[in-house]
Every structure is written in C-alpha cells, then in structure tokens.
Amino acid sequence: MDNQVFVLSLSNEGVDFGPETEQKEILQNVRTIISTTKYSVPLDRGFGVDATFLDQPMAVAQASISSEILRAVKQYEPRVTITGISFDGDPDGRLLPKVEVVINETE
Known part of the structure; x- marks a missing residue:
C-alpha cells in the first residue's frame, strides 16, 4: 500500500485489541507510540516520546x-515510514503532532 x-497523537478512539486489518493495527500502534510519554511504561521505559521539551520555545x-517521534516510530513500528510531521494546537496550549505515514510493503 502506498497511500x-x-x-493524530490525541484521538477519541479507544484501544482495539483485535483490529480487523493489519493496516488498522499498524496505525493504532503509531498512535500509541506518539501518545505515550517515555519512561511511563514500567517494563519498557524507553517506549514512547521523551517529554523534556515541555516549556521550551515553540x-x-x-x-x-x-x-x-522519528526515533520512536522507527524503533517500535518499522512497518511504516514517516513522510511528514506537522503540528496543531488546542485551546489548552498543547502542541498536537500530526504524523503522516506510509505503510511499507510486506513480503
């Protein structure tokens, strides 16, 4: 698939423990990676995105x-290639990443 x-890092979607397709599983994994703060997962402290950038200039x-995001997705979900990252804000002043990915062809 080359689409x-x-x-989005924040989504109203819950966790689907049995995704219907591999594509849905991969996209859910990417969303989980970019929404998880590094050091917050007890058995894998390196999982997620480091939040030391908080309170830095935009x-x-x-x-x-x-x-x-590039580091974490490459490490934890190698079935995708990131083609772009953009940012939106919300009324509470949070920086919300929007990650554009292409699912890599599988053998």
Whole structure:
C-alpha cells in the first residue's frame, strides 16, 4: 500500500485489541507510540516520546518532538515510514503532532 495516512497523537478512539486489518493495527500502534510519554511504561521505559521539551520555545519543542517521534516510530513500528510531521494546537496550549505515514510493503 502506498497511500499516505495521517495519525493524530490525541484521538477519541479507544484501544482495539483485535483490529480487523493489519493496516488498522499498524496505525493504532503509531498512535500509541506518539501518545505515550517515555519512561511511563514500567517494563519498557524507553517506549514512547521523551517529554523534556515541555516549556521550551515553540520552535525548539517542535524540533525536539519531531526527532523523538522519528526515533520512536522507527524503533517500535518499522512497518511504516514517516513522510511528514506537522503540528496543531488546542485551546489548552498543547502542541498536537500530526504524523503522516506510509505503510511499507510486506513480503
């Protein structure tokens, strides 16, 4: 599949323990990775995105989180390639990453 798909860090979707397709599983995994704060998972403290960028100037925060997202997704969900990262904000002042991915062909 070579279509690009956007994954949002915050979503109203719950966890689907039996995704219907591999594509849904992969996208859910990416959403979980980019929504999880590093050091918060007891048996894998490296899982997720480092949040030390909090309270940094916006440009610094965006660069830091982009780097962290690239690292984490490459490590934990190698079935996708990130083709873009953009950011939205919310009324509470949170920086919300929007990650554009392509699901890699499987053998």
